[in-house]
Amino acid sequence: MDPRVITYPLAEKRLDNGLRVVVNPDHNVPVVAVNLWYDVGSADEAPDRTGLAHLFEHLMFQGSAHVRSGDHIGLAQAAGGSVNATTSYDRTNYFEAVPTSAVRQMLWLEADRLATLRETVDQASLDNQRDVVKEEKRQRYDNVPYGDVWHRILALSFPEGHPYSHPTIGSMEDLDAASLTDVRDFFAANYRASRAVLTLAGDLTPEQGITLAEKYFGHLPRLPGRDRPHVEPLPPHEGVPRQEVSAAVPRDAVHLVWRLPKAGDPDLEALGLATSVLGDGITSRLHRALVRTERAEGAGAFTMSLARGNSIGVASARCWEGVTPEALEETLLETCQQFVDEGPTDEEHDRAKAQFSREWLTELSALDQRADRFGQAATLHGSPEWVNQRLRTVLDVTRQDAHDATRRWLDPANRAVLVYRRQEA
Amino acid sequence: MTSTPRPRLGKQPAWSFPAAREHTLSNGLRVWVFDLPGQYVTSVAMALDLPLTAEPAGSDGIANIAAHALDEGTRALPGPSYSETLEGTGAVIGAGVSQLATHVSIDVPVTGLVEAFPLLADAIRTPALADEDVLRHIGLRRAEIQQVLANSAQLAAALVPAAVFDDRWRASRPTGGSTATLEAFGPEDVRAFHATHYSPTGSTLVVAGDFAGLDPLALAEAAFGDWLDAGPSGRHEAPSGAAPRRRLVSRPGAVQADVRIAAPAVDRTDPRWAAFHIACSVLGGTFQSRLNTELRERRGFTYGVSMSTTQLRHGGYAVVGSSFRTEVVPEAVTEALRLLDVAAKPFTAAEVRRAASYLTRVAPLRYATASGVSQQAVVLSSMGLDWRHVDESMALIRQVTPEQATAAFTEIWPEDPAVIVVGDPALADGLGVEAEAAPAL
Known part of the structure; x- marks a missing residue:
């Protein structure tokens, strides 16, 4: 099957x-x-x-x-x-x-x-x-x-x-x-x-x-609906906007943030696969570069799908004890830059698709989550049939599509940076 | 306006927990197969009969490290090549350790099951547990302890076992070990622990899903049939309770305090279990429970309050958990303790009926997916029970009377439960305790 x-x-x-x-x-x-x-x-x-x-x-x-x-x-x-x-x-x-x-x-x-x-x-x-x-x-x-x-x-x-x-x-x-x-x-x-x-x-x-x-x-009144307000997409970040916070956190942490295309843009599904290669699970690029090398206690990347103008992409890591956020940020950046330059390998890309398939089918196996996805599809994607189409759409994304989308949207030059520094008690 | 009166409930649909095909492999491994039409993501879960009493003295956490390093490479597929191969099938692997057992499971689309099944067996039977991977996982567990110490809710929860069980018992200490005990063992010890204690005896393999013509029993036999028995693991202890006390763990400036009220309770084989379970549900198991209605819906003290039970093989505990803004904590704790005085206000027939209705009717939903079924099956097998217990316990729950629920709760729940507050030290006066620094974990 x-x-x-x-x-x-x-x-x-x-x-x-x-x-x-x-x-x-x-x-x-x-x-x-x-x-x-x-x-x-x-x-x-x-x-x-x-x-x-x-x-x-x-x-x-x-x-x-x-x-x-x-x-x-x-x-x-x-x-x-x-x-x-x-x-x-x-x-x-x-x-x-x-x-x-x-x-x-x-x-x-x-x-x-x-x-x-x-x-x-x-x-x-x-x-x-x-x-x-x-x-x-x-x-x-x-x-x-x-x-x-x-x-x-x-x-x-x-x-x-x-x-x-x-x-x-x-x-x-x-x-x-x-x-x-x-x-x-x-x-x-x-x-x-x-x-x-x-x-x-x-x-x-x-x-x-x-x-x-x-x-x-059926008896409820007929009142006008609406078209969702149009929000003009914002261009990718320029000049590396940066925020540093000092807070009561157990470890310093670094987040790289990108503006991505809004929900429904074909690039966003490609970026879902790409961020999975970059930062989902122990085979991911970030885990290998940061956690296996004991630079970070945890590292990951994901996309957050939003309907108006832009979505968001994030790559994050939390410092291993004794590692400075500067050193962590440098390796995080290098890893992202290398990924943008090379794109995923065929093997990585296929793994990301296999993992997506399981995650998607798991979601749909529960009636309540499936129903929610139909509501989402009808509201944001025009038709509930989107749920039945989505797996095919994602499995049809080529390695080249994922690499192209990565180059377009996840270039470290277009990042914003958020750093948490541990406030000494 | 609404044009129709509120509809009555229709006829409750007939339902029972899916029946397993049961089989025992020649090495003693029990296999339960649940055929679940439409569940295309199959779940394969191993419950190893491995109570934490099997850990060498002073080496708390070794079971947890062993379990978490299983997927870091096997003898056949060293290093990341193992997880690359496994992930390529679409599978995800998970491992967890409780006081009773180690659980290792995969979820995988049925299209990847034939490939993934032997990979699960590899991780369980022949993991590499290489030095660098074990040492990294020990480091990650240390880091996790720091995260727990920094998180009010997690810290409060971590303090519960020591508050309910006497410190002679393993169950009183963290399943993952403490900073001190993590010093006591290294990679060699972890490999020896695995070799001695990962064994088919007493263990159960659960397979659930829509197998689309595949034969899961044959897959189980091929993957685990020649797994040699390593002998029995540790004994399941029957921990006795700790002397109850109140403690306030200081978190200066916290805008909220996390509160846990806890006491030892009973396991599922206790004749009072169903009645006690109903009692906890009436008190804190649903939105309209006594605790949530008063503390959230009437007073607005909290986002929510709940009461839950944890069962061991012998014994268990019950916990009320919530968080309250700092100003109202003493009042909230007093009020919660008053609401837990069931002798003063016995359960009503309506309350018991509603709780029983919820606990029994929610079952078809809870066990509608492959992972829902397999998780429940492995938990029950770890308690020494089998999957039939789901239907049996529902039958018991339906029969509980208000008098039985009241009697069970007042017998089991003490007048002076342990109270743990993690919050601002200024709460000391209001709570009548000294504030203490966060303990070493």
Whole structure:
């Protein structure tokens, strides 16, 4: 069996109110993954209301016209489901994976909050979840060594005011300033059927899936959708922008950062393979040059796919005890430069494809992750069929494509640099 | 407005844990094969019956180093050529060490299974464990300890075993060893440890996935059939509890404190296990648990609080874990301890019903993938149980009454559990303890 011929059956329908419905029948286990991708993320926030998209996501669990606070998760869990939501730069996703017995209830819960949250959200919920989100910020970012690394990488990569220049979690000041009016306005502007993709993946037929979507979401009003705001791509970095931070971290660390093309650009898949050769796993160039030689405790490279203007590429390493960040940066740069000059070998390129195949198929083997990928595909790539095509697309990337993309986008001359220096206690 | 009333739940679909085809190779290695249609990424996992009591005295961490250096080259494929060959099949290899066992596994698309299967066997049976690779892994473990010391949540978690078990027992000490014990052994010792303790006796090989016409048993026989028995490993200990205490580990200026409240508990063979498991779920296993509802949803003290259990072959422990902004830590700890006083507020029928419903109905989802099935199977085999335990324990969980859950929890959970706080030293007064410097790990 050639893994590139694995395709998942799909049915698709757009309801009259604009909701896109995707159904992927899979009868292997009696479970259905329900996934709503809303086309709104932190990139849609006003500059003085950072964190609002994510704070709003929390409020979606605080009850709606027919659901008490906490019951959304409570009902899903009591039914044997997993349930959560996440907010990113370009989207907010809400998802439940449940036994077939609970699908209707999950759709009803999702529809109730989409229909009524604007009227029901109140100050007490906002105040409580503002505190919870601030604790989340402390737990995940402020109280963790290197916790602000991604925030700094964004700030290095994008000018102030750019939709990606601020982190999704937002700032404490903006979280404090968020009012009930902001929340209601955010809902009114962004949450509507025409800005969402509903995916059902699992043990149901396409007809059942579409009928259920009509039944629970069909009555929602038809409101205009939108074209995602165009953001002009930024050119590669010039002049090596550099930031050095002194922080309570266990070891000095160095990050090289590049601006890459946005999601959907064919170069980005080639760069995914290239960064895997450069920095994924113990056969990678960076591991050999830095970890095997005991210059770094850890080293890696990856791409972060973003939808507006540019994505980001990063190569990182953390100093081995006694190694200076200057020495580490030099070897990191040499390794990247050599990779740009040579490109991957045939063997490296084939290994990267084999590893990508397994990672991609592993993701799709779980219904909840597969459903999420369909939502992503429909929202950002035009069609859920992108999921069925992606493996073929990546396996068709030639060694030459990967080398060309590497030369175009990962030239060390076009890097930005972030250095963490260990603050002595 | 929503036009329909809230739908009732439909009929719960029938489900049971996938049945394994069971086989024992001539050398005693147990093999479980799970056929899972549609799971194109197969999972092959070895659970070595290798409790950490097998480590030589003073050489804590040697099992962990051995496991992590397995893929750094084998006798047939030295150095990076091993991982290059393995990765070329699409496989990823992982190794992990717990108090009970060493687990080594690969996930690989079924198209690469025939090639990858013997490579897994190579890593387990004939790793090179070359000097430079072993020494590097010892260095990496030292570095990892520094990372743990710098990370509030990881440090709090690392302090739990010593807080629940008396220091006579291996289970009270870090699975990966400490900076001091890493000095006690070198490459030669690691190779000897491997030669003595990696053995088919008591070990289980789990293979799960959609095999598309391949015969996994034949692959297992070819890869492991002539693996010679090296004799039994260490004994599984039954650790006794430590004297409970409170400690505040100082992290000056921290904006949050990580808190763990912990106590010894029971293993899965204890007759009270199902009732205790339900109790922990009601207290901290779900979003609407008593702890999360009060400390997150009512008071906004935390992003989340949970209670989890860890089972050993004999005994185990339970832990409440969370982090709170510094100002509210004393109040949060007091409140958490109050919520853990189940005698004062016994479990209700509705709470027990909801917890049982969650714990049993979530199974089809949890075990829907090849790696989900194989991971659960190796964990159970390491506890001396088999895969049938999943269905058996669900049947037990469904029968637990509120009275049983209350009785099990109040019997097992002490009135004075250990409390570990990693946070600002100014919390000392509020918590009634002296702040101490971070311990050497």
